[in-house]
Amino acid sequence: MEKRLSDAAMEGNIATLKELLLEDPLLLDRTIVSCVSETPLHISSMLGNLGFVKELLSLKPELASEFDSHGSSPLHLASAKGYLELVKELLLVDPELCMVRNQEGRTPLHVAAVKGRVKVVSELVRVKAESTRVLTDRAETVLHLCVGHNRLEGLKVLVEAIGKDDELVNWKDCDGNTILHIAVSKKQIETIKFLLAKTSVDVNALNTNGSTAFDILIQSPRDLSDMDIEEFLRGAGALSAKDIRPIVQEWAPTKVPQITKSLTSTLTTKESGSERPVVKHQHTDWLGRKRSALMVVASLIATVAFQAGLTPPGGVWQDDLTVDDNGNPVKDPHIAGTAVMAYTDTIEYGQFMIFNTIAFLASLSIILLLVSGLPIKRRRWMWIQMVILWIAITAQVVTYFISLRHMSPSKVQGTLREVTSISVLTWLVLISLVFIGNTIRMNLWVLRKYGYIKEKEVAVPNAEIDDDQEEV
Known part of the structure; x- marks a missing residue:
């Protein structure tokens, strides 16, 4: 009888199920109390026989709470196979099976x-x-x-x-x-x-x-x-x-x-003593983002300065000129690959190379400090690198205006002078504000460190955070 019931469950044959129940009305009850590893509901749920499952649940809803030899309910099997409608039917019987x-x-x-x-x-x-x-x-x-x-x-x-x-x-x-x-x-x-x-x-x-x-x-x-x-x-x-x-x-x-x-x-x-607190790192995110930003900006400045050093304003001579057509030495000889600006405007070229080199070396210094692997992860080191970055940016700005002045024709020198004056003034004001703001912060930190100003209390037990101990 159990074999015929299992075959009916595998085939999804509702007619056979009804015939078996006419022969033995207690057949499903015997299935529940017997030591059979799988009930007909397990079999039909695993095979996706929706109609057969509905019939079984209408006759004996207790089958939904039975477990096979692996401890799985019919809902486990239907869920594993992805039979959505079958899952819905089982949940209607007992949502707690979830x-x-x-x-x-x-x-x-x-x-x-x-x-x-x-x-x-x-x-x-x-x-x-x-x-x-x-x-x-x-x-x-x-x-x-x-x-x-x-x-x-x-x-x-x-x-x-x-x-x-x-x-x-x-x-x-x-x-x-x-x-x-x-x-x-x-x-x-x-x-x-x-x-x-x-x-x-x-x-x-x-x-x-x-x-x-x-x-x-x-x-x-x-x-x-x-x-x-x-x-x-x-x-x-x-x-x-x-x-x-x-x-x-x-x-x-x-x-x-x-x-x-x-x-x-x-x-x-x-809650009695083994509670898992969530670890909070109050400044690490800020420092991590600052470190990434420094690397990106320093890389860009180094790239621009490197390119400017290789191709200064006016370009480079494309040929050698040391003698004229008659073989006589020329007054202003030049060699291919040398900067045109170095011959036409020696003073401006010297200024250009000085400030461009400052920008290049300052940005490379930041990159070297960030990738060196040295234990320079404290917050104060981050501020030092930021100061170096200010120097690099300022030198890059000066380099830009020198290039602009060299490439502009004489008829626009007046307009260029006004633009340069306004830009430099704005830049100096901005740099001054940033410098003053950070100087104030540094002074406050020193005063707190030596006890002249009371530290702000941190609402975290057994933890003291100060700028001297913070790490990125």
Whole structure:
């Protein structure tokens, strides 16, 4: 009898089911109490026989709560196969099945997310939003599973469904990894872009090895995607762990929740003393962005200065001229490849080369300091590099006006003089304001350091932050 029932479930044959029930009205009840590993509902759910499933649920809805030898309910199987209408029928019987984990520690939502069944994921979350907060045996959220199996579309659906749930987005698995750690380790560029743009993921969170997402990228085997990933992370303020001074001690994972225990109840348990605080680095993002900006601007100035040095205003001589047609030495000889400006206006050429060289060397100094690997990561060093950058920019401005004056004909010298005077005056005012502002800030810092001005209190326990100790 059980064999005929299993065959009917595989074929989706409702007529055979009714015949069997006429022969034995207690057949489905015997299936529930017997030691059979799979019920007819498991078989039909796995094969997608919607009509047969509806008939079984109308006759014996208790079958929806039965589990096979792997601890999976019919909802697990239907979710894994992506049978949306079948999932809806099972949820009508018992929505709480969304919260049940199988022997692998996974709920129907976990299974659907791993398999990339986006429509099923959306339906499960719609019916039971709390299912997003159930953890696996490794303390993974459904977001971890989506990223781990490269299911970007499912991840997008879940992020939209959970809204601004920073706690869930920044949850760490048993290894302390956030979803960003996993995305970076698997070099998932589109997932990384999505997480940085659409979520509040902590880019500088540390795992149990003390590594940030940026550290994982640096330590992994290099490939062509690394440069793009590094650019995205840098743009979001990502730093290496050695550049971060944590304000609070990093979280250590606690016991994984039991079968249907959700993330919410787990967090309640942690309040007694093992609460996982979110690490905040108050100035690291600012310093990281400043470091990136300095590198970009310095590179541009170095490029412009290098090009200007090779091709000064007026260009270079294209031929040698040392003797005339009769073989006599000429009055003003020149050699091919030398600057025309050096012969026609020696003083201006000297000024041009001096200021252009200052801009070139100053910008190269910034680049060298940033890439040297020396421990020059404190905030004061950042200000020193900014001062060097002011010098480079100012020298570049002077170089520009020297070039402009040399290339302009005499009939526009009056207009050029006015434009130059106004521009230089504006530039000097701007530089003065920046210099005065930073001088005031430096003086305030010195006064605070030596106790003449009281430090502002920071609302973080066991953490003192001052400019002398901050690292990028």
